[in-house]
Amino acid sequence: MSNIAYGAPGAPCPTSMTAIEAPAAAERPHDGKSRRGGLDRRRLDHLLGFMTSLADATLRKAFVAHMGDLKLRPVEFSILALLAVNQRVTQKKLCLALDTPAPNLVVVLTRLQERGLLRRIRSEEDRREQHVELTDEGRQLADLAHARSQAMEAGALSVLTAGEQLLLFELLRKIATGGRPA
Amino acid sequence: MSNIAYGAPGAPCPTSMTAIEAPAAAERPHDGKSRRGGLDRRRLDHLLGFMTSLADATLRKAFVAHMGDLKLRPVEFSILALLAVNQRVTQKKLCLALDTPAPNLVVVLTRLQERGLLRRIRSEEDRREQHVELTDEGRQLADLAHARSQAMEAGALSVLTAGEQLLLFELLRKIATGGRPA
DNA sequence: TATTGTTATACTCTATAACTATA
């Protein structure tokens, strides 16, 4: 269910390249570690993007294991989680919060709406906007999913001490924000 | 270029759900942090999978910025990196190392082969296997990409101290492997 | 003119089934 190919999709690919430079300097056989499928992975294991991909693969499996029977995709989980604790949420705000193009959000919201989990209500102040809100059924599922996510998190983080958990979040936050505070 | 919708694609979606449980207990207005697009993100910010998604988005942008002109996608970068330091690599081994289904690897390898970056050589011992190896041109690009990855890494990690960097890798490794050593 | 939401569309990524050729 999704590989660990490393980092970014979407980049173009056609032929071309700059080539030459960089000697294949100090690289001895290998150290016995850094392997998988029997291959030496020394040029990948020191890359943060590769390691987060590995961690992501593990966390995706945990998501499916814990949330699978709720029929919620990650983006759907995120939307319910946002709607559960925010009021007067417009689609524009959801796009910003999830960093998702508007057209893609539309189809996800429509899917959730057809499941009876949320409503779209045309704003009276600005009739261009729609306010998205959970139905009772949607709120129940949001709360259940939230509870499940806590259990999932406990499992994934159980390999770390409490101090390590805090540290990991803080380090990831720094990476994600490029060092900026919030 | 890719959102931060959270974790796992691929999960099914049709209707259904178990519903009910979990009270929306102690949740006060918000703390001023945990926001983006003006929305309270308290049910997401404590989830490791969400944070790694955020970090991944940042790292993907760094990948494009540093590697874009080499016309290498992440999975292509990874393949070159593996071929550069391994001998007698079969497609089966690459599939295992990258956790990628064989049919998907085939198209990527064919693309790289058509660019003149690698060769597929039928094994004499077992004629079902193909040995994949870099051409001279492929090795040059692999080495250049490796050098670029080092610069990219330095930039992404510059927000952390040397100690924090080591710690982050170790914590991610523990998450990825579920606590197992290698 | 600019913004919110929508439709249509395209390209990539991911995954599976079915086939071949070898073993």
Added chain:
DNA sequence: TATAGTTATAGAGTATAACAATA
């Protein structure tokens, strides 16, 4: 019967252009 690689295909994720309604 099993394995390495391939072909074909389907589904989900991601992205952009163009449009309608409203401001």
